[in-house]
Amino acid sequence: MDATDTRAANARPLLEVTGLTMRFGNLAANDNVTFNVHRGEIVALIGPNGAGKTTCFNCVSGFLRPTAGRVVFDGIDITGMRPYHICRLGLTRTFQIVKTLGDMTVEENVMTGAFLRAPGKREAREVAAEVLELTGLLDKRAKPGRSLTIAERKRLEIARALATRPKLLMLDEAMAGLNPTEIKGAMDLCLRLREAGLTLVVVEHIMEAIMPISDRVIVLSSGEKIAEGTPEEVAANEDVIKAYLGEKYHAAS
Amino acid sequence: MNESPWKDRKEPAGEPTRRLTHGALERTGSDGQALRPAQPVRRRARAPELWLLAVSAVVAVLPLAVNNVNFHHVLIMFLIFASLGEAWNIITGLAGQTSFGHAAFFGIGAYAAAVAYFRHGISPWIGMAAGAVIATAVSAVVSYPVFRLKGHYFAIATLAVAEIIFQLFVSWSYVEGATGISIPVAAEGLATFQFHTSKLPYCYITLAAFVGTVLVFRRVEESRLGYYLRAIKGSEEAAMAMGINPARYKLYAMMISAFITSIFGSIYAQYILYIDPFMVFALAISMKIVLLTVLGGLGSVWGPVLGAAILIPLSEYTRILLGGTGKGIDLIVFGALIVVVACFQPQGIVGLMRSHGRRRAERGVSGDARRDATAVA
Numbered sequence: 001m002d003a004t005d006t007r008a009a010n011a012r013p014l015l016e017v018t019g020l021t022m023r024f025g026n027l028a029a030n031d032n033v034t035f036n037v038h039r040g041e042i043v044a045l046i047g048p049n050g051a052g053k054t055t056c057f058n059c060v061s062g063f064l065r066p067t068a069g070r071v072v073f074d075g076i077d078i079t080g081m082r083p084y085h086i087c088r089l090g091l092t093r094t095f096q097i098v099k100t101l102g103d104m105t106v107e108e109n110v111m112t113g114a115f116l117r118a119p120g121k122r123e124a125r126e127v128a129a130e131v132l133e134l135t136g137l138l139d140k141r142a143k144p145g146r147s148l149t150i151a152e153r154k155r156l157e158i159a160r161a162l163a164t165r166p167k168l169l170m171l172d173e174a175m176a177g178l179n180p181t182e183i184k185g186a187m188d189l190c191l192r193l194r195e196a197g198l199t200l201v202v203v204e205h206i207m208e209a210i211m212p213i214s215d216r217v218i219v220l221s222s223g224e225k226i227a228e229g230t231p232e233e234v235a236a237n238e239d240v241i242k243a244y245l246g247e248k249y250h251a252a253s
Numbered sequence: 254m255n256e257s258p259w260k261d262r263k264e265p266a267g268e269p270t271r272r273l274t275h276g277a278l279e280r281t282g283s284d285g286q287a288l289r290p291a292q293p294v295r296r297r298a299r300a301p302e303l304w305l306l307a308v309s310a311v312v313a314v315l316p317l318a319v320n321n322v323n324f325h326h327v328l329i330m331f332l333i334f335a336s337l338g339e340a341w342n343i344i345t346g347l348a349g350q351t352s353f354g355h356a357a358f359f360g361i362g363a364y365a366a367a368v369a370y371f372r373h374g375i376s377p378w379i380g381m382a383a384g385a386v387i388a389t390a391v392s393a394v395v396s397y398p399v400f401r402l403k404g405h406y407f408a409i410a411t412l413a414v415a416e417i418i419f420q421l422f423v424s425w426s427y428v429e430g431a432t433g434i435s436i437p438v439a440a441e442g443l444a445t446f447q448f449h450t451s452k453l454p455y456c457y458i459t460l461a462a463f464v465g466t467v468l469v470f471r472r473v474e475e476s477r478l479g480y481y482l483r484a485i486k487g488s489e490e491a492a493m494a495m496g497i498n499p500a501r502y503k504l505y506a507m508m509i510s511a512f513i514t515s516i517f518g519s520i521y522a523q524y525i526l527y528i529d530p531f532m533v534f535a536l537a538i539s540m541k542i543v544l545l546t547v548l549g550g551l552g553s554v555w556g557p558v559l560g561a562a563i564l565i566p567l568s569e570y571t572r573i574l575l576g577g578t579g580k581g582i583d584l585i586v587f588g589a590l591i592v593v594v595a596c597f598q599p600q601g602i603v604g605l606m607r608s609h610g611r612r613r614a615e616r617g618v619s620g621d622a623r624r625d626a627t628a629v630a
Contacts, residue, residue, distance in 0.1 A: 063490065082493070084496045087493070099494075100487075101483065101484055101491060103483060103552075104483055104484070112495055113496075115480060163495075164496055
């Protein structure tokens with residue numbers, strides 16, 4: 001890659017989602033959704049239940065092939081690519097319903113991810129140790145995955161994703177089901193990751209957790225993007241209040 | 254491909270290339286400690302190799318100590334089926350893809366060795382190599398389309414393909430159809446892979462192949478491939494999110510498994526010196542492989558060995574003692590054992606031993622616990 005390429009890549013958003021539409025039969029889970037994610041940002045994707053957040057995640061990360069629209073990551077059109085190709089390019093995700101590899105130890109879980117870029121076992125183990133330290137799981141590394149609590153499993157999801165050395169990490173409700181202390185820990189982790197130069201797209205329900213750490217918030221409702229902006233802008237947006245609280249409350253307020 | 258905070262390609266040459274993080278992450282290590290590559294948890298990773306040495310030493314001495322033809326026969330069959338179980342364990346135990354058709358690869362190997370000498374006068378060793386290549390190719394052709402699907406398609410496909418190949422051999426005149434092949438007697442020796450005066454050479458050839466197979470299993474299990482296979486078994490979605498193409502690695506596992514299975518088919522043919530489709534393509538062979546591995550412990554290196562150590566003497570001695578009337582008794586007993594295992598310890602005998610070991614450890618009587626205690630003191 002020469003210098004001009006590098007400059008072009010820097011100017012461009014890391015992730016460009018254009019006109020993303022995903023239909024299941026007659027239901028449009030995502031309808032013409034367009035947004036960009038810039039390098040080093042934490043972007044939150046919020047919206048009421050059934051708004052299409054996870055579908056959007058699946059389309060971007062390759063687990064679903066969108067009906068229409070384009071997804072460009074780091075200058076490469078990844079629309080319809082398989083998840084493992086996309087991961088190799090540097091975009092990976094965690095799952096809302098954690099997929100802990102229960103038969104493998106915590107360390108083995110993470111090493112599996114590390115093997116993507118680490119040539120050998122020793123290197124993979126070193127990467128795993130660093131990522132486990134970062135996610136606070138180092139003392140649990142010899143335990144089988146199935147023995148972890150839900151909070152630890154969520155962290156293990158993140159650790160496993162980090163081990164693949166992504167540029168863009170997409171977290172699907174990484175904080176759901178956690179207690180306030182654990183949520184605080186997860187918030188700190190997100191900020192630390194951004195500080196390290198990672199770009200994050202976060203789906204989250206817990207507003208108190210997501211608003212303080214997000215640079216930008218995108219709101220989906222019934223499959224459409226209804227608002228985008230800083231946390232303050234979005235919180236004051238009438239459409240957003242309507243979508244969350246319903247027409248009745250909006251009228252009353 | 255640039256700009257990744259995790260990529261270190263552009264770092265100065267002096268920097269350790271394995272470093273995952275840069276300064277920002279390093280500062281955040283708890284208590285201000287640098288995130289050094291921690292000491293890996295020392296698993297007793299070499300233990301299975303030591304056990305293998307012990308087991309093979311015992312197996313090497315046994316036929317000399319017990320100089321009985323029947324016993325030698327049982328030992329050879331034990332080694333063959335333990336190895337078949339190891340091979341099957343790669344695709345089913347590690348990768349979680351149940352194959353009910355491994356007899357197909359076993360039969361291909363058996364026929365390749367037999368046909369090589371019977372039809373063309375070529376050394377059975379060359380036949381063995383050709384058979385392994387053919388079996389590997391067949392396994393790839395069969396598996397590739399179904400590995401792209403999820404669910405039980407693979408199990409059904411293996412069952413169907415084994416049946417198709419069986420029917421093919423029954424009516425194929427080149428391999429003498431249903432009549433089977435009686436391998437022409439040749440001079441004894443390693444070159445012809447025929448021994449008539451003693452079963453001992455077969456014992457040792459099979460033992461060598463068994464040791465090789467266990468080592469291959471261990472190699473696969475401990476390698477990146479093994480991690481990938483276990484991840485695929487755990488969750489294909491999780492594997493894909495880590496950059497793993499499940500279809501590709503399942504295919505590798507299947508090909509390795511078919512290759513080994515075929516080699517033991519060849520060994521079997523050279524040992525019995527007569528084969529027909531009903532012997533080597535029998536569903537009973539596929540099932541024995543499945544049952545003994547499940548009884549012993551799916552996914553564990555010693556599972557098939559333990560399972561074969563129980564099933565094979567049972568089936569061979571009932572056959573030797575009862576002849577035709579005893580046919581099937583072994584499978585009845587074995588079926589009952591499987592039901593018991595499935596109900597009480599799905600991890601098989603190995604799982605049983607492990608949970609026993611854990612209980613001992615919890616009571617603080619295991620060697621490990623004591624060692625740890627002294628280390629702390």
